[in-house]
Amino acid sequence: MTVTDSRVLGGRRTGATTLHLDDELDLRGRLVVVGNGMAGARFVEEVLERGGGEQFRITVFGDEPHGNYNRIMLSPVLAGESHEDEIVLNSHEWYADNGIDLRAGVPVERIDTAAKQVHAADGSVTGYDHLVLATGSYSFIPPMKGVRDDAGELLPGVYGFRTIDETRAMLDAVGRCRRAVVMGGGLLGLEAARALQGHGLHVELVHAAPYLMNMQLDPEAGAILKRSVESLGIAVHLDVFATEVIGGDRVRGVGLADGRQLDADLLVIAAGVRPSSDIAVRSGLEVERGIVVDDQLRTDDPDVYAIGECAQHRGSVYGLVAPAWEHAKVLADVLTGTDPDAEYHGSRTATKLKVAGVDVAVMGVNTPERDDDEFLVISEPKRGVHLSVVIRDDKLVGATLLGDTRKVAFLTQAFDRGAPLPEERIRLLVDLSDGVEEVGVAEMPADSQVCNCNGVSKGDICGAVADGCSSVGAVMDRTRAGKGCGSCKSLVKQIVEWAADGELTEDPSASWYVPGIPMAKPELMAAIRQQDLRSVSAVFAALAPGGQEDAKSKMGLTSLLRTIWGTEYVQENDAKFINDRVHGNIQRDGTFSVVPQMKGGVTTPAQLRRIAEVAEKYEVPMVKVTGGQRIDLLGVRKEDLPAMWDDLGMPSGYAYGKSFRTVKTCVGSDFCRFGLGDSTQLGIDLETRFQGIESPAKMKLAVVGCPRNCAEAYVKDVGVVAIGDGRWEVYVGGAAGATVRKGDLLATVDSPEEVITLAGRFMQYYRENANWLERTYDFVPRVGLQKIQQVLLEDSEGIVADLDEGMQRSIDAYTDPWGQDGKEPATPGQFRPSLPLVELPKVPVR
Amino acid sequence: MNTVTRLEHATEVDQPTTPGTETGTPATGVAVPGRAAPVRGEAYTVGRVDEVPIGEGRAFVAGGVQVAVFRLRDGSMHATQAACPHAGGPLADGQTDVDVLVCPLHLYAYRWSDGSSTSGAAPVRLYPVHQAGGEIVVEV
Numbered sequence: 001m002t003v004t005d006s007r008v009l010g011g012r013r014t015g016a017t018t019l020h021l022d023d024e025l026d027l028r029g030r031l032v033v034v035g036n037g038m039a040g041a042r043f044v045e046e047v048l049e050r051g052g053g054e055q056f057r058i059t060v061f062g063d064e065p066h067g068n069y070n071r072i073m074l075s076p077v078l079a080g081e082s083h084e085d086e087i088v089l090n091s092h093e094w095y096a097d098n099g100i101d102l103r104a105g106v107p108v109e110r111i112d113t114a115a116k117q118v119h120a121a122d123g124s125v126t127g128y129d130h131l132v133l134a135t136g137s138y139s140f141i142p143p144m145k146g147v148r149d150d151a152g153e154l155l156p157g158v159y160g161f162r163t164i165d166e167t168r169a170m171l172d173a174v175g176r177c178r179r180a181v182v183m184g185g186g187l188l189g190l191e192a193a194r195a196l197q198g199h200g201l202h203v204e205l206v207h208a209a210p211y212l213m214n215m216q217l218d219p220e221a222g223a224i225l226k227r228s229v230e231s232l233g234i235a236v237h238l239d240v241f242a243t244e245v246i247g248g249d250r251v252r253g254v255g256l257a258d259g260r261q262l263d264a265d266l267l268v269i270a271a272g273v274r275p276s277s278d279i280a281v282r283s284g285l286e287v288e289r290g291i292v293v294d295d296q297l298r299t300d301d302p303d304v305y306a307i308g309e310c311a312q313h314r315g316s317v318y319g320l321v322a323p324a325w326e327h328a329k330v331l332a333d334v335l336t337g338t339d340p341d342a343e344y345h346g347s348r349t350a351t352k353l354k355v356a357g358v359d360v361a362v363m364g365v366n367t368p369e370r371d372d373d374e375f376l377v378i379s380e381p382k383r384g385v386h387l388s389v390v391i392r393d394d395k396l397v398g399a400t401l402l403g404d405t406r407k408v409a410f411l412t413q414a415f416d417r418g419a420p421l422p423e424e425r426i427r428l429l430v431d432l433s434d435g436v437e438e439v440g441v442a443e444m445p446a447d448s449q450v451c452n453c454n455g456v457s458k459g460d461i462c463g464a465v466a467d468g469c470s471s472v473g474a475v476m477d478r479t480r481a482g483k484g485c486g487s488c489k490s491l492v493k494q495i496v497e498w499a500a501d502g503e504l505t506e507d508p509s510a511s512w513y514v515p516g517i518p519m520a521k522p523e524l525m526a527a528i529r530q531q532d533l534r535s536v537s538a539v540f541a542a543l544a545p546g547g548q549e550d551a552k553s554k555m556g557l558t559s560l561l562r563t564i565w566g567t568e569y570v571q572e573n574d575a576k577f578i579n580d581r582v583h584g585n586i587q588r589d590g591t592f593s594v595v596p597q598m599k600g601g602v603t604t605p606a607q608l609r610r611i612a613e614v615a616e617k618y619e620v621p622m623v624k625v626t627g628g629q630r631i632d633l634l635g636v637r638k639e640d641l642p643a644m645w646d647d648l649g650m651p652s653g654y655a656y657g658k659s660f661r662t663v664k665t666c667v668g669s670d671f672c673r674f675g676l677g678d679s680t681q682l683g684i685d686l687e688t689r690f691q692g693i694e695s696p697a698k699m700k701l702a703v704v705g706c707p708r709n710c711a712e713a714y715v716k717d718v719g720v721v722a723i724g725d726g727r728w729e730v731y732v733g734g735a736a737g738a739t740v741r742k743g744d745l746l747a748t749v750d751s752p753e754e755v756i757t758l759a760g761r762f763m764q765y766y767r768e769n770a771n772w773l774e775r776t777y778d779f780v781p782r783v784g785l786q787k788i789q790q791v792l793l794e795d796s797e798g799i800v801a802d803l804d805e806g807m808q809r810s811i812d813a814y815t816d817p818w819g820q821d822g823k824e825p826a827t828p829g830q831f832r833p834s835l836p837l838v839e840l841p842k843v844p845v846r
Numbered sequence: 847m848n849t850v851t852r853l854e855h856a857t858e859v860d861q862p863t864t865p866g867t868e869t870g871t872p873a874t875g876v877a878v879p880g881r882a883a884p885v886r887g888e889a890y891t892v893g894r895v896d897e898v899p900i901g902e903g904r905a906f907v908a909g910g911v912q913v914a915v916f917r918l919r920d921g922s923m924h925a926t927q928a929a930c931p932h933a934g935g936p937l938a939d940g941q942t943d944v945d946v947l948v949c950p951l952h953l954y955a956y957r958w959s960d961g962s963s964t965s966g967a968a969p970v971r972l973y974p975v976h977q978a979g980g981e982i983v984v985e986v
Contacts, residue, residue, distance in 0.1 A: 027910070050968030051931025338968050478966060480953070537919060549919060551943040551955070574901025574919075578939040578950040586950050590936040827899040834905045834936030835928055837912040 008104070009084055009164055010067025010091035028057045031335070032118055032128040034108045034279065036062025038071055039308025039324035040134030041090045046332035048098055055336060058100045059126055061118070065105035066164060067091040072321060074167045075188070079195035084164060111283035113301045130335055133280060133291060133299070133306040137273035137319065138162065142183070145255075146245040147269075157251035158267045161192050170268065174199040177266040181205075181254045183242050184270035185212040190355045192268045193234050204235040204262050206242050206254065208271070216351070216362040220379055221386040221402045228358045228384045228403065237262075275310045275317055290317040295343040297331045307331055314346055323347035350412055358384065359405040363415045364398030365390050373397075376425050387429045394421060396428070410442060442498060450491055456481035458495055465499040471507035472496050473515075513772055514557060516550025517543050521771060525564060534565055536575035555580075556772035559658055559694045563767050563806075566813035573827045582641055582831060583817040585656035587634065589842040590835050592641060594633040595655035596648050597691065600665040600683035600703075601629025601711075607650065614647045621843040628662040628700060629711075630655065635841035639831050645818035652692070652818045658773070659694045660763070663687040664702040666710035668722075675705035677722025682752045683711075686720075689756060690763065692817075693810045696770040696779075699763065714742050717776040718759050723748070728755050732762050732788070733780025741777045744785045747793055761792050761800060764807040889985045895923075895977050903938040903947075908984040913973055914938035915982055916947065924958050925975035925984050931968040 031047070033040045044058060052058075062068075068090040076082035095102035107121045111131065118126045139160035141147060149155050157177070159170050178201060182193040185207030197203045211222025212229065226236050237256065244255030245267060254262045275290035286292040286300040290312030297305045297313070307327035309319055318324070326347055333342035350363030367390065368375040374391035383403065389411070390398035396414040401407065407429060414421060414428075421428060446459035456479045464478040475496045476482045482489040497504055513521040517539070524543070533539045536557045540549040554575040561569045573581055584592030596611065611631055615623050621635035630653050636644060645652075654661050665683030669675035683703040702713040703720040713719030715736035721729040727750055734743025746762060749755055765788065770779040780788065790796035792803075825831065833840070892906035892915070903916040905928050912928035914937045926947065930937050935951030942948065946955045946964060954967040961969040974985040 049932070051927075051970070052968070053934075054927065054929065054931070336968060477964070480965060549943040551941045551946055551948045552953075554941055554943075572901065573899060574941065577941065581939075586936075586939065588933065588951065590934075590939070827902065828897050829899075829904045832904060834903075834914065834938035835912060835934075836905050836907050837910075838929070838934075 006065075008065050008067075008092070009069050010088035010094075026057055028055055029129040030127055031056035031058045031130050031132070032126055033058065033060045033132045033134055034111075034118065035132075035134030035136055035308070035310070036060050036064070036068055036102065036104060037134065037136045037308070038068065038089070038321055039136065039328060040132070041068035042325055043132060043134060043307055043328035043331060044098075044100060045090070046328045047336055050332055050336040050338045052332065052336040053099060056130075058098075059128075060095065060100055060102050061106055061108045061120060062102070062104045063107045064163060064165070067094065067102075067104070069164055071162070074161065074164065075191035075195055077164070078161075078167050078170060078192065079198050080171075084168070087164075108279055109282070110279060111285075111304070113283055113285070113304060116303060129303065131304045132331065133304065133310055134308045134324075135276040135279060135306075135310040137309040138276050139269060140272045140274045141269055142242070142271050144243055144245055146247065155245055155247065155251055156249070157247070157265055158245060158269065161188055161268055161270050162273070170196075170266070173266055174201060177201060179204075179262075179264045180266040180268065181242070181262050181264040182268045182270060183207075183254075184272065185209070185236065185238070186215060186270065186272065187213060187355055189268070189270035190229065192270055193229070194232070194355075196266070196268070197232065197234055201266065203233075204237065204264070205229070206237045206240060206256065206262070208239070208241050210239045212236070212238070213355070213360070216360075216366065217400060217402065218366045218388065220377070221366070221388070221400050224379070224381050224384055224386045224402055225355075225358060225360070227381060231384075273309065273319055275312070277310055280306070280310075288312055295345060296334050297327055297344060305331055305335075313344065316346060318347060318349065320347075320349055320351060322349065322351075348415065350415060358403055359401070361399070361401040361405045361408040361411075363412065364396070366398055366400045374425065376429065378429050389425070389428050391421065391425065396421060399428075412446070444495075450495065451479075451481040461492060461495045462499040465496060469496075470500060470503060470505040472504075473507040473509055513560070514550070514553035516540070516548070516553035517557075518545065519543065521560075521769070525560070525768070528561070528564055534561065534568060535570035536561065536572050538570075555658075556696075559696065559772070562694050562813070563810065566809035569813075571826075573830075579656040581826075582638060583652050583656065583821065584636065584638075584641060587841075589635075589840055590838070591635045591637055591841045591843075593655065594636050594641070594644060594648075595626065595630050595653040596650035597653040597687075598630040598662075599687040599691075600663055600680055602665070602680060602684065603631075610648060610650070614644055617647065618644055619845055621841050621845045626655070628655070629664045630662060635843050637833070637840050639833055641831055642822040642825075645822040648818075650818075651816040654692045657692070657694065658697050659692055660690045660699045660701075662700060664700075664711040664713075664716075666704045666706075666708075668703075668705040672705055674708060675722070676724040677705050677726070677728060678752075679703040679705035679711070679720070679722055682720065682728075682755060685752065686756060686759060689811060690760065690807075692814050693763070693767075693807075695763065695767050697773050697775045699766075699776070701759070712736060715740065716743065718762060719743050720755050720759070726750060728752070730755060730758050730762075733776045733785075735775065735777035739775075739777055744780055746785070746789060757804070758792065760807045761803050762788070764803040764810075765792060767810075768803075768806065887985055889983050891978075891981045892984050893982050895980050895982055898923075898982070901942070903940060903942065905936070905938040906982070906984065908973070908986045911973075911986045913975075913984055913986065914940075915975060915984065916942055918942060918944050918958075920944045923975050923977060923982070925973040926956070926961065927971045927973075930954060931963075931970055937970070 067088055070087040070089050073082055073087040077084050108118055109121055110119050116128050139162045160166050180196045180201045180203045182189050182205045185205055193203045193205050211219045212225045230236055241257040242254050243257050245251055246253035246255055251267045254264050277287045277291050280287050280291040291306035291310050293299055293306050293311045293313050297307050299306055308324040330342045330344040333339040377388040379386045385403035388400045399411045444458050447457050450456055450458050460479050461481055464475045469475045469478050472493050482492045509515050511520050512518055513524050531542050533542055536554055539557055541547045555577045558575045578586050584594055615633055618640050620633045624632045626632045663683040663686045665680045668679035699717040701718045702711040702716045704711045704713040705722045713721050715734040719731040719734050723729055727748055729748050730746045731743030732746045735741040766779055888909055890908035892908050898904045898915055898917045900917050901919050903914045905914050913925045914928045915925045917923050930949040932954045933951055935949045937949055939950045940948050946957055948955045955964045956970045961972045976983055
């Protein structure tokens, strides 16, 4: 990397295209954001999340040419621990994809609030209906002799530490420099000092206050931190101003107020930040320390708002990211109308960080302020540990943890929510148990992601509990945690239990098959049979409380009724998920995927030719080989589906349903040198027999011709392995998705016919006994392999004949949905576009 | 910045002739050009009631605004914005009951009573809708 590195961070890939609305049709309000840092971009995200993309045409101005990056992460970038690409939060592409006009590298000069126009440095004039100033802060450069050259620029070798460009320049300089002075013993200065030391420089730190991190710590904690920093080999000079930069053409040293001179060929100034309010001043808005805003972040002009570090709210200016995010949320609520009365009442600041290798957590006040404040301090200078809490009226109003942050989770909770405190205050700071440390969910930082599918953090889960969700189910409904692949459910449960602190209510619906009908599956099936309920609306009318239908229960009930009644089930299209209504898998832009059946993963030149012709004819954006040995045509418009099926002339591969999907096979004994059985034919036979049968969750199968397992049969819902002498092993409950589990060996049988019979029996037993959306890899361990073997192999419950009959009923009911609905729509407008004004597909043809 | 592909909106002249994507005519009978701005509170006849199966939703265009019209099993009719506030999902493809509408993409749910979300998303916009002589009339 060189100092001339001008690569745009988070820039767009060459050749990327964007979809734009036609301006002439754009009837949305004009929302202009000045500032593309953490506050500005976060605000835009919050607006989009509230549907503001439909309400507003959004323009974002940024001084820097880059996308939005995480400024907090500049220290690890300087330290060489993170690559700059890792700190991008919103790339140029993200703005384009969301229809936002990003003017990166275009500084704004002034605002004409009367004409409601923004005048930028490139001469452009942009009108606005609402204007949001998110201009952030700038590095404060204290008045020092010689710090700037004649042109007013910082002398070569002197750097601020606020932008990626400054960080790049320092990274470029560390190879040429030997001695660094860092001005400022706050958080940023300490991080810069540690990072530069890591590059092999000799580092001295100059701090004007009597102790380090004086904004956050008390003097004792500051003194302990100083010892920790010095033990790292960083010299610390306290209570002294730097008054001069020595050098002339470039920095050669730093002069202190007490007459000492420190040699340096690199000087980092981290002496605090000041709100960037120039634009507001020039535009006639009220500015004190920052741009003055009210509880709705509004300036003294009713259409101009300010958020983040540039804003001054109730006299306070914040230099942390958390308040900026709170501002963003409140203002997005106000402007999108989500909550027009939303207000911001100030932030209780809490930070947890690792500074110069030392753990620090600070929240609220750090010293007692009233006579009756309780103040507890544990100080162990030798160990570099200093812990203190301030308690007022039995509530935690402040805590400082230095060198040992094990109790931070509990303290943060107590601070944020006013949780009750232990009588023995000492327990706030140390565990008085038998020395067993509290670990686990309590120690997880609030922002750590719990549910990767839906992007839910521990903080979101705790927030739902704080908002009154008192059961695991309620929290999952509110946050959608655990609603994706489900692999995080147990962690979600632990966090909910921890956050609710024993106040958890039992979730009665946990044992129900679907949320809208208070019955477990066996009871529900019995009632359906007994009362002869053949449609979903009949089930609701007879069994739901007050006969009330429930949208979220419809899909599970449809599956169950088809399993029970086969051809005699009364179809209701509104009871089906869209995938089952149009026999394709809905994609993120509202298009669908088309996966023709390809039994056992075997195809023919004629089939391939037809698929290719269809893909060209319908301009399919992507043709992809799936993991299930089929071909996926992605990005198909709903209205094109019937004609496409007709042109393909192939049955549905059911790549969208909670149903039997596909059977992967290896090349078996026809071609393989090692094949012990004709796995290819057996796979085709299995798929022919069980095609499309619905089930509580999707079923993926595989057959392999030998234990080399080329088609991954050991990790399928049902996996079949040839072991020679005409024998086959049948495994059940395997998985290789979000959960990886080797299937359990159900039985070893002597012929392909027996494989088909046993597989059918197992699948029917699963269909009748599994909960909705319960995959076999959960079902098999829950019921127990031994019990399944007794039922299926020894007929311990006398139901094998019923299972075979039930499966046969479903097989007899099979019709190819593509052939059926392709000829005659099931309902009027079954394949009509649902976003008539959106040009689909959004993904260009590859 | 690279060049961007600008896509034209569907209009009366270039949109596919799929039934149901007509722009709608004001209930007053005055024809509206395809690119006319939506008139707040203007009523548009968008299609026939029997184009929407009971329990399901279908999308229409009312004066340049795309709306999803649902007929519920209790006999009521509702209209909402066509795109989900969360990620632009096609709400007309969602599942519904008498209380909520669930978007098919990520299962965000919205109350018919006021458009608010039960699952933490921004609210949907609801439009007044009624039937007159077998036709659906939406006010946008």
